Structures are given as structure tokens and as C-alpha cells.
Amino acid sequence: MDLTKVDKILEHHKNDRAMLVAILQDVQDEFRYLPKEVLNYVSQKLEIPIPEIYNVATFYKAFSLKPQGKHICSVCMGTACHVRGAPVILETMKSHLKIEPGQTTPDNKFTLKTVNCVGACAVGPVADIDGVQYDNLTARNAITLLKKIGKE
Amino acid sequence: MANTIKSWADLKSLETKLNKGKDPKQRWIAVCIGPGCRVYGCLEVYEALKQEMQKQGVGQIPVKGTGCHGFCERGTLLVIYPEGIFYSRVKVDDIPEIVEQTIKNNQIVERLCCVDPKTNQKIVYEKDIPFYKYQKKLITGNNRKIDPTSIEDYIAIGGYSAFAKSLFEMTPDQVISEVKTAGLRGRGGGGFAAARKWESSRKAQGDPKYIICNADEGDPGAFMDRSIMEGNPHSVIEGMLIGAYAVGSSNGYVYIRHEYPLALQYATIAINQAREYGLLGENILGSDFSFDIKISRGGGAFVAGESSALMQSIEGRVAEPRAKYVHMAEHGLYNKPTVLNNVETWANVPLIINMGSKEYTKIGTENSKGTKIFSLVGKINNTGLVEVPMGVTLRQIIYDIGGGIKQGKKFKAVQTGGPSGGVLPADKLDLAVDFDRLTEAGSMMGSGGMIVMDEDNCMVDVAKYFITFLQEESCGKCVPCREGLKRMLEILNKITDGKGEESDMQTLDDLSDLLADGSLCGLGNTAQNPVLSTIKYFRNEYEAHIRDKKCPAKVCKALIKFQINKEKCTGCNLCLKNCPSNAITGQPKQKTYEIHQNKCVKCGICYDVCKFDAVIKE
Numbered sequence: 098m099d100l101t102k103v104d105k106i107l108e109h110h111k112n113d114r115a116m117l118v119a120i121l122q123d124v125q126d127e128f129r130y131l132p133k134e135v136l137n138y139v140s141q142k143l144e145i146p147i148p149e150i151y152n153v154a155t156f157y158k159a160f161s162l163k164p165q166g167k168h169i170c171s172v173c174m175g176t177a178c179h180v181r182g183a184p185v186i187l188e189t190m191k192s193h194l195k196i197e198p199g200q201t202t203p204d205n206k207f208t209l210k211t212v213n214c215v216g217a218c219a220v221g222p223v224a225d226i227d228g229v230q231y232d233n234l235t236a237r238n239a240i241t242l243l244k245k246i247g248k249e
Numbered sequence: 250m251a252n253t254i255k256s257w258a259d260l261k262s263l264e265t266k267l268n269k270g271k272d273p274k275q276r277w278i279a280v281c282i283g284p285g286c287r288v289y290g291c292l293e294v295y296e297a298l299k300q301e302m303q304k305q306g307v308g309q310i311p312v313k314g315t316g317c318h319g320f321c322e323r324g325t326l327l328v329i330y331p332e333g334i335f336y337s338r339v340k341v342d343d344i345p346e347i348v349e350q351t352i353k354n355n356q357i358v359e360r361l362c363c364v365d366p367k368t369n370q371k372i373v374y375e376k377d378i379p380f381y382k383y384q385k386k387l388i389t390g391n392n393r394k395i396d397p398t399s400i401e402d403y404i405a406i407g408g409y410s411a412f413a414k415s416l417f418e419m420t421p422d423q424v425i426s427e428v429k430t431a432g433l434r435g436r437g438g439g440g441f442a443a444a445r446k447w448e449s450s451r452k453a454q455g456d457p458k459y460i461i462c463n464a465d466e467g468d469p470g471a472f473m474d475r476s477i478m479e480g481n482p483h484s485v486i487e488g489m490l491i492g493a494y495a496v497g498s499s500n501g502y503v504y505i506r507h508e509y510p511l512a513l514q515y516a517t518i519a520i521n522q523a524r525e526y527g528l529l530g531e532n533i534l535g536s537d538f539s540f541d542i543k544i545s546r547g548g549g550a551f552v553a554g555e556s557s558a559l560m561q562s563i564e565g566r567v568a569e570p571r572a573k574y575v576h577m578a579e580h581g582l583y584n585k586p587t588v589l590n591n592v593e594t595w596a597n598v599p600l601i602i603n604m605g606s607k608e609y610t611k612i613g614t615e616n617s618k619g620t621k622i623f624s625l626v627g628k629i630n631n632t633g634l635v636e637v638p639m640g641v642t643l644r645q646i647i648y649d650i651g652g653g654i655k656q657g658k659k660f661k662a663v664q665t666g667g668p669s670g671g672v673l674p675a676d677k678l679d680l681a682v683d684f685d686r687l688t689e690a691g692s693m694m695g696s697g698g699m700i701v702m703d704e705d706n707c708m709v710d711v712a713k714y715f716i717t718f719l720q721e722e723s724c725g726k727c728v729p730c731r732e733g734l735k736r737m738l739e740i741l742n743k744i745t746d747g748k749g750e751e752s753d754m755q756t757l758d759d760l761s762d763l764l765a766d767g768s769l770c771g772l773g774n775t776a777q778n779p780v781l782s783t784i785k786y787f788r789n790e791y792e793a794h795i796r797d798k799k800c801p802a803k804v805c806k807a808l809i810k811f812q813i814n815k816e817k818c819t820g821c822n823l824c825l826k827n828c829p830s831n832a833i834t835g836q837p838k839q840k841t842y843e844i845h846q847n848k849c850v851k852c853g854i855c856y857d858v859c860k861f862d863a864v865i866k867e
Contacts, residue, residue, distance in 0.1 A: 117565035118548055122507075156567045156724075157548025159507045175469030176664065176700045177626035179714050188852040192829030213551060213718065215508050216472035218624050218698075219285045219321030219632035228510070232288040236827065236857035 098134045114143045130161040166201040166208035171225045175214030178221035189236040253527035256535040257413045267405035279328045283317025286324035294325045297341045316392035316480015321633040333375040336361035386636045392480035400522040403483040411599035412490045424495040431606035432618040437591030440684040449578035453586035458498040461589040464505040467554040468667030471698035473622040474592035478512035482519035488595030493540040501542040507549045551722035555770045556589045569724045570770035613639035617683035627701040628655045644678040658703040666695030668715045669775035671782030691782040707804035708787040713741040715779035730773030745805040749795035803866045806851040817863035824855035
């Protein structure tokens with residue numbers, strides 16, 4: 098594990114323990130999850146007890162303690178998407194990928210997540226795959242979409 | 250720095266310089282690159298337009314990529330000014346024709362125009378489109394005039410002049426009094442009088458004082474703050490500057506939700522530009538007033554939108570709310586006096602100073618002044634962002650602006666106020682929308698989500714949706730909220746599973762009282778609203794689930810079954826191929842398809858994929 102990257106992040110935030118959420122966000126951006134070694138390292142460096150770090154790391158949805166798949170697919174479960182059929186989209190994706198939300202496929206290609214709202218309410222149901230939002234999903238086009246992205 | 254504006258005179262002369270030689274009749278083109286249009290691929294349209302204009306020799310005509318125009322349903326939107334020729338659903342392939350026909354030869358490309366649903370006539374101009382005609386776009390109107398990444402665009406339309414006026418012509422007390430007279434109420438949820446917070450914070454002892462902009466727009470189904478942040482971020486910064494001057498603060502924070510990466514990017518650009526132009530930092534405009542803004546990113550927790558929890562999050566901790574008897578205005582961030590308002594509230598502040606409270610109070614109702622932005626979404630024809638004066642009726646919003654219900658279905662309910670709000674039925678359509686009327690009706694204004702539902706939506710399912718959401722997002726600090734919501738969800742699950750009992754509605758009612766009385770923050774205090782309002786207005790649906798074991802809207806899985814209509818089935822095999830539980834059998838091209846109820850998990854995929862309406866829900 099390359100901890101020099103973590104040093105840079107800590108330096109950027111001036112080793113300030115009040116910046117813990119921001120530091121963990123940068124770690125998450127860098128490693129795409131929060132590796133245990135890094136959390137221990139941050140704990141030592143900032144003199145924050147490890148339970149406190151886990152308290153923050155498990156409280157916020159943006160953090161993941163497990164490595165993520167190559168593609169992160171977040172199905173929007175916001176109200177507007179819900180009333181326009183988001184539950185069916187989630188069911189479809191679950192059955193196509195054969196995983197539950199929060200899990201990663203065994204080939205590490207996809208991580209399936211749910212998100213409470215991505216603010217694209219006018220064009221729902223929406224899923225965000227690797228930062229790109231796909232609108233007006235149906236069970237049919239959701240499967241086509243996953244197949245297409247899976248080939249990349 | 251070269252661009253630094255050192256005085257009010259500098260600001261005025263920059264504004265004059267930027268507008269010099271600008272002919273109001275000059276042609277320019279706005280392409281909406283807001284959140285809705287972005288999903289439709291507006292960035293490609295925007296790039297293609299710029300290239301095509303070069304190619305056809307009209308590259309000198311300015312093209313702007315602007316923030317959200319509101320009419321998301323019809324994206325990508327392209328408007329040609331000064332006439333205001335409005336093209337919707339524009340694709341890359343349409344671009345050569347638009348440039349050739351309209352931009353070069355003043356001909357209208359009719360197929361890209363909207364159609365008036367009443368007369369079936371094509372509508373050429375933006376101002377004539379019903380969706381826009383009934384709106385009053387005081388806050389969002391500038392979105393289409395400016396490039397959100399350009400501070401000069403904002404200054405050119407008079408940006409930062411309200412701040413300069415406050416700084417040089419008004420005392421802090423006068424600013425507060427102006428905002429008070431204007432009756433500005435917080436647009437984030439509770440509708441608390443903004444000036445009262447400012448006043449207490451101004452009077453409070455403690456240094457430094459903080460100004461916070463809450464851009465943690467967590468209500469699902471709401472995206473107005475996102476659209477302001479991505480469409481006109483400088484208006485928010487200007488509002489915060491005015492607030493900071495009034496309160497006597499030199500430190501500001503913008504707390505942006507993690508799910509809005511673009512808002513984060515645009516806010517960062519805007520803050521850096523404001524700093525570069527000397528509008529943030531030390532001795533702003535040559536005065537002795539200094540103020541700067543930091544950005545704090547959210548971590549994906551709904552409760553962090555609650556003001557005291559948000560401050561905990563900025564401090565690097567778990568976002569847990571605290572008791573309300575400690576006022577944030579006196580003991581807020583880092584235990585210092587703090588004023589927190591949301592994005593839309595801050596964006597109203599420059600408007601009040603520019604218009605003057607006298608003009609501002611002419612808009613709206615007695616106790617709710619100004620306009621309110623709603624995200625009009627769900628089963629409605631014209632989905633998008635609408636800004637209307639307070640006091641217009643739900644009917645005007647849903648039918649005149651929203652164009653009614655999708656696919657000619659029947660209106661059932663509208664949900665306002667996010668998870669803390671409630672559901673209002675058809676007989677409330679003539680309710681004048683303002684803070685107090687919505688609360689009286691058992692809902693609330695909230696941040697302005699307006700989710701329209703039709704006959705295919707089950708009200709028990711909607712209540713269950715919100716309780717599922719809230720019990721996941723409850724931070725767990727208060728037992729009534731943490732445990733009460735779980736028990737409510739259990740009961741709702743029982744009802745939608747067809748195992749409901751007569752006493753369940755009473756138990757839900759009792760639990761609701763407990764939540765309202767026993768929780769520290771708004772999440773728990775108001776969590777019962779979706780349940781109570783659906784019971785109040787749609788008791789018959791609860792009764793159908795409990796007594797008849799039926800879901801009238803055919804949504805609740807345990808109470809419905811899927812079957813194949815052999816008359817309509819063409820044997821295309823699509824349902825069988827997509828069934829996750831191998832519950833469908835049949836031979837391709839033969840009408841032998843059948844759904845085996847013992848294997849069916851009722852996911853609804855077959856219903857959704859069938860192109861011939863041959864799968865039926867019963």
C-alpha cells in the first residue's frame with residue numbers, strides 16, 4: 098500500500114483532525130475505498146482513536162470499506178424515480194448482475210449501489226454509472242445498458 | 250492581480266465595460282447544460298453547435314452553455330435570442346439545420362418547436378410557452394442569461410451591485426431591517442424568518458462569526474438548489490456576502506452534498522473567481538470588510554442537512570443533531586455565532602436589496618413573500634423546475650404549468666415537502682401554495698419538491714417508501730426516531746404484505762405522536778407526516794389492504810399477481826428471457842406462455858419488457 102499518497106492528503110489538510118471527513122473523502126477518491134491499513138495510518142498520524150474513525154467511515158454513505166468494482170452503478174431511489182418505477186430497475190439490475198446493493202460481482206466488474214437522489218428528478222428513473230447519468234430507464238434498456246458497459 | 254476590483258467605482262466601470270457595444274438586438278444562443286439536459290447529451294449538442302457555426306461562417310455569434318432553464322422534460326433546450334426562439338428535444342443531428350435555417354436565414358425549424366396542448370399549434374417563442382408563461386422567474390431567470398463559470402457574465406447583468414450597495418450605502422442594521430421587512434423565510438424546510446437568525450447572530454458575543462450556505466439538498470425529488478448552484482453560483486456568494494456584512498462575519502462555508510459533483514465544481518470555480526476579482530478576501534472593494542468562503546463536502550447522509558448536524562459534519566464528525574434550546578445563532582459552528590441558510594434563501598438576498606423590500610413584498614401572500622422554486626416531477630407531462638409567486642394554487646402549478654398528468658391518467662395526489670412533508674389529494678388542488686397553507690393541510694413547503702402521483706401509485710406504498718428512507722437515514726441518536734421508525738416500517742410492511750390488522754392504523758397514529766414529541770431534530774419530529782397524511786386522505790386505500798387484502802393501485806407485490814393474456818401474446822420470448830426466477834415457460838412464436846405463480850417473485854420485469862401489453866397485473 099502506497100502510504101506516501103496518504104501523507105500528501107494529510108499534508109494538504111494540515112494534519113488537522115477537524116478535517117477528518119474531508120481527509121477520508123480524499124482517501125476514498127484516491128483508493129476508491131477506505132483500506133484498513135490507511136485508516137490505521139490516519140488514526141496514528143492524527144491521534145484519533147480507531148473507533149472514532151470507523152464511526153465516521155461507517156456513518157456516511159460516500160465511504161466504502163470494501164474495494165469497489167470497475168464500474169459503480171448507483172440506482173437512484175429518490176421519490177420522483179420511485180413513483181416512476183425505480184424499484185423495478187433495481188430488481189432488474191440485481192437479477193442481471195446477481196448481486197444485492199452494496200455488493201460487487203465476483204469478476205469485480207460491477208458494484209451495485211442505491212442512492213437517495215441524484216437531482217435528475219425530471220428524467221427518472223435514473224441510474225448513475227461511473228459518473229454518467231442514464232435517464233428514463235426501463236427494465237429493458239437497463240439490461241442493454243449493463244451489457245454494453247460490461248463489455249468495456 | 251490584474252482583475253482585482255478595488256472599489257465600487259471599479260465594479261461599476263467593469264459592468265459598463267462588459268456591456269459596452271452590446272446591442273440588445275444582437276443575436277446570441279443559449280444551450281441549457283443543466284442537470285436534466287445533461288442526461289440527454291446536451292454537452293454534445295453544445296459542442297456540435299459551436300463547430301457547425303464556425304463551419305457555416307457564423308462563428309462570431311456568441312453561444313453560451315447556461316444553467317438550468319427549467320423545462321427538463323423537453324431537453325436539450327436551445328434558445329435563440331433576442332427573439333427567444335425556443336427549440337426543444339434538440340439532438341446533434343438537428344444542429345446543421347438550425348444553423349442554416351434559423352441562424353443564417355431566420356426561418357423556423359417547426360419540428361423542434363413545442364406544441365400548445367390546447368390548440369395543437371406550434372409555439373415558436375419562449376414567452377408564449379404555457380410552461381413559462383405562468384412562472385415568475387426572479388431567482389432562476391438569470392440562469393439562461395449567463396455562463397455559470399463566468400463571473401464577468403454575472404457582473405454584466407448587475408451582479409454584486411446589491412452587495413456593493415449594502416456595503417457602502419447601508420449599515421448592517423439597515424440590511425437586516427430590509428430583509429426583515431421583506432419577510433424572507435428560509436427556503437430549506439422550516440420557513441424560519443431569515444432576518445431573525447441574522448439579528449440574533451449579530452447581537453451574539455463570539456468571534457469569529459460564521460455564515461453557512463446549506464447546499465446539502467437531501468430531499469429526494471428536489472433539485473432546485475442544485476440548479477442554482479450549477480446555474481448561477483455567484484448569486485449565492487453575493488447573498489452570503491450581504492449576510493456576512495450584516496452579521497459581522499468574516500468566515501463562510503458552503504456545504505455541498507457529495508451526490509452533486511458538478512455543483513461542487515461550479516461553486517469552487519465561482520469562489521476562486523470571486524477571490525481573484527477581489528470580491529472575496531481582505532478589504533473587499535477597498536472597504537474594511539473582509540470575508541472568505543470555504544467549501545465543505547457532504548458525505549452522503551440525509552440528516553446532515555439538519556443545521557446542527559451539518560455543523561458537526563463540517564467539524565469532521567458524525568452528523569448528529571443536537572438539542573434546539575441551544576441556538577445556532579449564538580452557539581453554532583465551533584460553538585460560535587452562526588447563520589445558516591440554504592442556497593435558495595441566499596439567492597433571494599441580492600434580489601431583496603436590488604428590488605427593495607417594498608417591491609419584494611408585493612409578491613406572494615401575507616406571510617410568505619417572494620417566489621418559490623419547485624421541482625415538479627413524477628407523473629406529470631412537463632417535468633422540470635418551476636418558479637412561481639407564493640400563493641398560486643396547486644392546480645395552476647400542476648395543470649397550467651405542468652400540463653397535467655402523463656398519458657391522460659387520473660391525478661391522485663401530490664407529495665410536497667420531501668420526507669417530512671405530506672401527500673395532498675385532488676380536493677386540495679385549489680390550495681394556495683405558501684408556507685402556512687401547506688402546513689395547515691398536513692404537508693409542508695420543505696425545500697420545494699412536488700411529486701405528482703397518478704392512479705397507478707399506491708399511497709400505502711408511498712408512505713412505506715418515506716418511512717424506509719427515514720429509518721435508513723435516522724442517525725440513531727434519539728430512541729423514538731431510531732426504534733419508532735423501524736416499528737412503523739414493520740407495520741407498513743405487514744399491511745402491504747396483506748397481513749394488516751384493524752388496529753394497525755391506530756398504532757401508527759400512536760407511534761407518530763411519540764416521534765413528534767420525542768425526537769431532537771426535524772427528521773424525527775416530522776417523520777410521521779407521510780404516514781398521517783396518507784391515512785387522513787387515503788384511509789380507504791389502507792382499508793382495502795387491511796380488510797380486502799387488495800392493493801387498488803396494483804403496486805404491493807404480495808397482493809397482486811402477473812399473468813399472460815394469451816390473446817395478446819405473440820410468443821416473442823422476451824418475458825421468458827428476462828425472468829430472473831425462471832417462472833415463465835413457453836415455446837417461441839407459440840401462444841403457450843405461462844407464468845408459474847409458485848416461482849414468480851413479482852419483480853414486474855416481464856410486465857415492463859412486454860411490447861404487446863400481454864402481461865397483465867391483477
